[in-house]
Amino acid sequence: MTVAPFLQGRGLFFILPTGMPKKYKLFISIIFIIALGFVIYANSLNGEFVWDDNAFVKSNSYIKDWSKIPSVFSRDSGAGASTTLGFYRPLQLLTYMVDYSAWGLRVYGYHLTNAFLHILAALAVYWLVYTVFGVIFPAFLSAAFFISFPAHSEAVAYISGRGDCLSALFILLCLVFYIRNTRAQKASTYFLTIICCILALLSKENSVVIPVLLLAWHYVFRKKIKPVFLLPLFIIPLAYLVLRFQTLCSFMPELKIILARIPGFFVAISRYFLILASPGNLHMEYGNSLFRISDPLAISGLCLCAGLLFAAFRRKNSCPELAFGIFWFFAALLPTTSIYPMHAFYMAEHWLYLPSVGFFIVLAFALYKLHKKKGFRTVSLCAIIFLLFFYSYLTARQNKYWSSEINFYKATLCHSPYSPMAHNNLGNAYLERGDCAAAEREYLEAIKYHPEFALAYYNLGRLYSEGFDKEKAVKMFLQAVRLDPRLAQAYNDLGSLYFALGRNEEAVKACGRAIEMDPYMATAYYNLGNAYHSLGRNALSLEMTRKALELDPGYIEACNNLAADYADSGRIDEAVSLWETAVRINPSCAVAHFNLAVYYFMRKEYASSIEHCDKVIDLGEEVDPAFLRQLEAFRK
16 A cells, blocks of 8 residues: 555644654543533533434333333334334433433433533544554544534434434444454454444444445555455344334335435535535524425535545545545445435434544645645644634534524524424424413414424324313314324324213224334323223223233323222232332322322321321322321321
8 A cells, every 4th residue: 555655754743742752642632632522512411302302312211111121122212202213223222221310301411421422432533543544633633623513513412313423433433443453353353343333233324334434444545355354244234224124114215206316415415515614504404305406506516426536536545535534424424315215304414423524534634734834834723723613612602502492493493494393393392381372383384384294283182182172182183193194192192082072982993093003002001991991891991001001110190090900809919019119100199199098097007108198298189188087096
């Protein structure tokens, strides 16, 4: 291999003293990257749960129960929230499990973990660039630009963006260990290569690009391929794709759909380069528009692709860092092109997270080369300092975009005023805060821009069912399932509403349909149990309630219902066990406390009875006066 002349020396880290040992330069630069990461993202720690955070974290029962790990590895990542995200990211959910164990739903803990993972990814960028090129300063610059780049706020300040940080970390480590293994073959190094490949794939779908990145490295640096080492890194992603398609029941779209989406890829390329050049107008939700190949942005994107790839092939020997950076950018972008219609957008800023590494490699070496020229050292140093301050300032400002759920959706709508999803989610935020009028307005806006948007009808149904217009709620739920027959949660809520209206036979049918769509939906079994109980089908009611509790051991309402059934049939010990489970899971469960108070009173364990009765009163619930008078005699 021909190495560029400027790479042949020991490498200069020109901000530090020339004679400083390499290990100290490495240590200081690593500390700088870590400190820079925490400082930039400090103001993101108090951001709220937004967008997909509800399905990934806030409402996801799987992350709150370690016994759900098998479901995490076998189902859609949104299944724990009774929704379909279309993602298979078990490792991402496992990290949320760890967070929930440590922080509960205190949001700062999740943001802290994201910032930590982003820092680790930046250090992995440092390690990869240093491993490939053997020069400290360009490696440091690549990592510093990467950690401070504003567009990465969408992957870091947004809790659900964690998949980007995780997958990038393990992709980068996989390449580092693979390259090190080609230079000095060790079983332990290759084992780490395989482990990182698997962990990357379990983090996010874009990790299937690992073999392409490895081939790019082999091609640029003319390294001989050894099939025994490279072949497993092709087989593992292929096996992952099979597993993912089976788990999520993915489909193969028609060829005409794929062809219609190709111009959007080139439009995205143009806009990605605009973001890389001037990252000041960032936002979520770029929409899922289709474009013509004659669109100016599509033409410019096509020209950019052709010109950059031509330069990469032409200069791979004389300028390997340019070729490697360009190949990295396009290869890493391939899984997120949206040519295959698995995404809700044709482009997204967090999709730049891994591809941007290639851009920063080219930028870092360009500045390094500039510094090597006489008379340009000051210029290069000023450019570096300016870029780091500029990126850091914009990132800290962009973090505020994610700080408040309502502000986030309002800001998003400023950029994408016709986005039905943004209007729908803003409606959810208003509904959660009790502003029903504003919520209804946003749901209707979503329907205005997308008349067949099932989620908006479903949320209108939720809104009306919480108010006094339950018949109107029924109409909204029916419209939602007409537009999207696989919307299990809509069937379930419709069944619950039918039960509240006394239409129990219809409730049974709706809940049964919800279970057909999602056999793991605990609330559907619970609602079906209630409907069966009202119809006098007690055996079926008991069976459904047991199933609900089996699927969700922390389901308090199911605990209480099953305990009541056991108590009615004389199975008192089993009933008491369930009531005790209920108050252990939720100390504010007044019903369970009262039932335990009565039970202990009957057993003449008056101290325990008084304790549970006092808890009911503390919770603001009324207690039968006659029972209270009886307890008073034993209070002393």
